[in-house]
Amino acid sequence: MERTDSEKASPELIEGLERVFRNNAGLAKSLVRYIGKFYEKLEKDFGSFKIMDFCGTHEWTITHYGLRSLMPKGLELVAGPGCPVCVTPSYYIENALKLSFDGVVVYTYGDVFRLLSLKRVKGASSLAEAKALGADVRIVTGIADAIADAKAHGKESIFLGIGFETVASGYAQVLISGLLPENLKLMSLVKLTPPAMLATVEILAKEKSAVRGIIAPGHVSTIIGAKAWKPVADKLKIPVVVTGFEPIDVLIAIAEVLKQLVRGEAKVSIEYARAVSWDGDIKAQEMIERAFRVVKDAWRGIGFLPNSGLRISESYSSHDAFREYDIEETVPESYQDDLPKGCRCAEIVIGKEKPTGCPLFMRKCKPSSPVGPCMVSLEGTCAIWARFGADGLADQIAEDLDLR
Numbered sequence: 275m276e277r278t279d280s281e282k283a284s285p286e287l288i289e290g291l292e293r294v295f296r297n298n299a300g301l302a303k304s305l306v307r308y309i310g311k312f313y314e315k316l317e318k319d320f321g322s323f324k325i326m327d328f329c330g331t332h333e334w335t336i337t338h339y340g341l342r343s344l345m346p347k348g349l350e351l352v353a354g355p356g357c358p359v360c361v362t363p364s365y366y367i368e369n370a371l372k373l374s375f376d377g378v379v380v381y382t383y384g385d386v387f388r389l390l391s392l393k394r395v396k397g398a399s400s401l402a403e404a405k406a407l408g409a410d411v412r413i414v415t416g417i418a419d420a421i422a423d424a425k426a427h428g429k430e431s432i433f434l435g436i437g438f439e440t441v442a443s444g445y446a447q448v449l450i451s452g453l454l455p456e457n458l459k460l461m462s463l464v465k466l467t468p469p470a471m472l473a474t475v476e477i478l479a480k481e482k483s484a485v486r487g488i489i490a491p492g493h494v495s496t497i498i499g500a501k502a503w504k505p506v507a508d509k510l511k512i513p514v515v516v517t518g519f520e521p522i523d524v525l526i527a528i529a530e531v532l533k534q535l536v537r538g539e540a541k542v543s544i545e546y547a548r549a550v551s552w553d554g555d556i557k558a559q560e561m562i563e564r565a566f567r568v569v570k571d572a573w574r575g576i577g578f579l580p581n582s583g584l585r586i587s588e589s590y591s592s593h594d595a596f597r598e599y600d601i602e603e604t605v606p607e608s609y610q611d612d613l614p615k616g617c618r619c620a621e622i623v624i625g626k627e628k629p630t631g632c633p634l635f636m637r638k639c640k641p642s643s644p645v646g647p648c649m650v651s652l653e654g655t656c657a658i659w660a661r662f663g664a665d666g667l668a669d670q671i672a673e674d675l676d677l678r
C-alpha cells in the first residue's frame with residue numbers, strides 16, 4: 275500500500291534515528307560497559323548463559339555489526355528459529371514442485387525459489403530447478419504482485435504463503451476483501467512465533483548453558499503486540515525484550531535483559547516503542563483470526579509444535595490451495611527430520627549449535643550453493659554468518675578498540 279506524504283518518515287527523522295540508533299559510538303560504549311557490569315554480578319550465580327534472538331534481522335544486526343565480539347566471555351548471543359524459510363518442511367516444497375510440473379503457475383518469494391527439497395520431483399529439488407526444466411515458477415515480492423499477474427494471464431496458479439505473523443495480516447486482508455482471483459489459490463504455510471519460542475527455550479533448558487533472556491522480534495510484535503510474549507516470560511521466568519533492528523537497539527535490549535536478571539525480574543519490556551505497542555495491531559489480529567484457523571504445525575528441524583501454524587479457515591476455503599489440489603497435510607506419525615545428510619540446521623535453528631560447528635559450512639554449503647535450509651534465505655543463520663560473521667574480523671576490531 276502506498277504511504278501518504280504525512281505517513282512517510284522525513285529525511286530529518288531518518289537521519290535523527292540513524293544518529294541515535296546506528297552511528298552512536300558514545301552510547302554503544304556506555305551500553306557495553308553496563309552489559310559488562312551487569313554480567314559480572316550474574317556470573318557467580320549463573321555461570322555462562324545465552325540470550326536468544328528470534329528474528330533473522332536481529333541475527334543480521336548482531337552478526338553484521340560484530341556485537342558478539344563486544345559481549346563478556348560467558349555471555350553468548352544465539353539465534354533461534356527466526357527464519358520462516360528455514361523451518362518450512364521439505365514436504366510442502368515437494369508439493370509445490372509437483373503442481374508446477376502439472377502446469378500450475380507457482381508464485382514464490384526469491385529465497386523460497388532456491389529452497390531445496392529433500393526428495394527430487396521430476397528431476398528438480400527446488401523451484402529454481404523446476405523453472406529451469408520448463409515449469410512456470412514466478413518470483414514476486416508479495417501477494418499483490420501475484421494477484422495482478424494471475425488476473426492478467428488467467429491460468430491456474432498458487433501463491434506459496436511462507437512467513438510469520440507479519441505477512442499473515444496481508445494474506446488475511448486479501449482473503450477477507452475478496453481480492454484473490456478465482457484462478458489463484460493461497461497455500462498458507464504461515465507459522466506463529468510464540469509457541470516456537472517456548473519450545474526452543476525449553477529444549478535448551480536441558481543444556482549446560484541455558485537461555486536466560488530473549489530478544490523478541492520487532493516486526494512480528496508490531497502485529498501481535500508485546501502482550502503476546504507475556505505467557506513466555508511468565509512460564510519460562512526469563513526477561514523478554516521487544517527490540518528494534520539497529521545495533522544500539524540490540525545493545526539496549528541485552529542490557530535490559532541483564533538488568534532484569536540482576537533484579538530477579540522476568541518481564542516483557544518494549545525497547546522498540548517507536549513501532550511496537552503492548553496490544554499490537556488489533557485490526558490485523560482480528561483479520562488473522564477471521565481468515566485463518568490455528569493448527570499444530572511442523573517446523574523443519576524441530577518437529578510438530580502445538581498451535582504454531584495458520585491454515586485458511588472454512589469460510590474462505592474456496593481460496594485454499596490445500597483443498598483445491600487435495601494436498602494432504604504432513605502428520606506427526608510420518609514426519610521425520612527432513613534435512614539433508616550432514617546438515618546441522620536442526621541444532622542451529624534452536625541455538626544449540628553455531629553454523630561454524632557444521633562440517634559443511636563454507637565448504638560444501640555456501641550462499642551460492644546451499645545444501646541446507648539455513649543457508650538459503652538472507653534471514654537464515656548460516657547465510658548470515660557466511661556473509662558477515664565467520665572471519666573473526668569483528669573480534670579483531672573490538673580488541674583494537676579495547677571494547678572487550
Ligand code: SF4
Nearest residue numbers: 617618632639646656
Ligand atoms: Fe545446513 Fe549448510 Fe548450515 Fe551446514 S552450513 S547447517 S549444511 S545450512
